[in-house]
Amino acid sequence: MFNFNNRILVSCLTGIVSFSAIVSLQVESLKQQIKIKNQSTKAYIQQEKHRKAQANIQQKIPSFGYNNLIADWAFLQYIQYFGDTEAREVTGYSVITDYFETIVNKDPKFIDANLILSTTNSIFAGNPQKTVSLLEKSLESITPEMSPYPFFIWGYKAIDEVLLLGDIEAAKKSYQTAASWAEVSNVVGSDVIAKRYLETVAFLETNPDSTTIQISGWTMILSNNSDRQIREYALKKIEELGGIVTVNPNGKISIKAPEKV
Known part of the structure; x- marks a missing residue:
């Protein structure tokens, strides 16, 4: 006769089998997730190497008078690269420096790109010294009268010099130049910006410890x-x-x- 104790035994055995099946499925799912993650990591690392090689080629290839188009293409690649958060969590942001260098070499007057990449190259790629060097190279081709706000290049350079490099003297000179460029600019509010730059110089004069x-x-x-x-x-x-x-x-x-x- 199928008594109460047998029912309990069957129930227990059924529960154990079901639990084992669930655990097996979870373990298999976890293995698949780890496998996918490992594959993604390898793919991201390979992609990083490919992007770096591609950026280096862009710097060297002859442009046949279309330097600005190469700079535009490098900037679009940078946007795609920077926006891929999952990949950047794996590989970091080192290729930003390569894109920045390509843009400055090919089109040093590309002010918008210079401002954007100067920040990300310093903060995310962790390379403020290179940022300052590239901004200096870009400034050799930029004049105060250029549109719309070339004085910001000097201002951004000064921020790196104070915030990350601790070069107060260089920063004061950059802020002073930024102020003089802002004073001759036609941009609305540039006079206010010039005043703030000069106030920053005065602050650094009395507070040299950064x-x-x-x-x-x-x-x-x-x-x-x-x-x-x-x-x-x-x-x-x-x-x-x-x-x-x-x-x-x-x-x-x-x-x-x-x-x-």
Whole structure:
């Protein structure tokens, strides 16, 4: 006779089999997810290498008088590259520097692109020294009268010099030049911008210590980048500036600026 105890046994066995089947399905699903993730990672890394090689070719190929078209194409590629968040979380943003260099070499007067890439190259690619170098090269071909706002190139250069490089003297000169360019500009409100630039120069005259500002800048780079080498370099710069780096048990990094004496 099929008694109550047998029913319990059958129910238990059925539950175990069902549970085992569910676990097996979950494990198989997890394996597939890991496999897909690994495949995606390899694809992103391969894509990064391809993009870098392509950007290097663009810098070297003859343009036959169509430099501006190559610069435009490099800028469109940059937009696509920067917007691919999933890929950038894996590979970082190192190719930004290559796109930036291509644009400056091919069309140094491409002001809009210079302003956009100067920020992302410094913060996301973690390469402010190269940013300043490329902006300086671009400025050799730009005049104060150009449309619409060439004075911002000097202003952006000054921000890198203060925020990330700690070169106060260079920053003051950049802000002063930015102010003089803004004063002759026809852009509405440029006179107000010129005044702010000069106020910044006055502030730097009386507050030459940019340590805390630099630590904030490198912390911003650290928090906006997944590239291991760039993160390590940012941490190194923070520590060199006297910042106190603490790694919590969960792996979270906290930064504390040095106390003023």
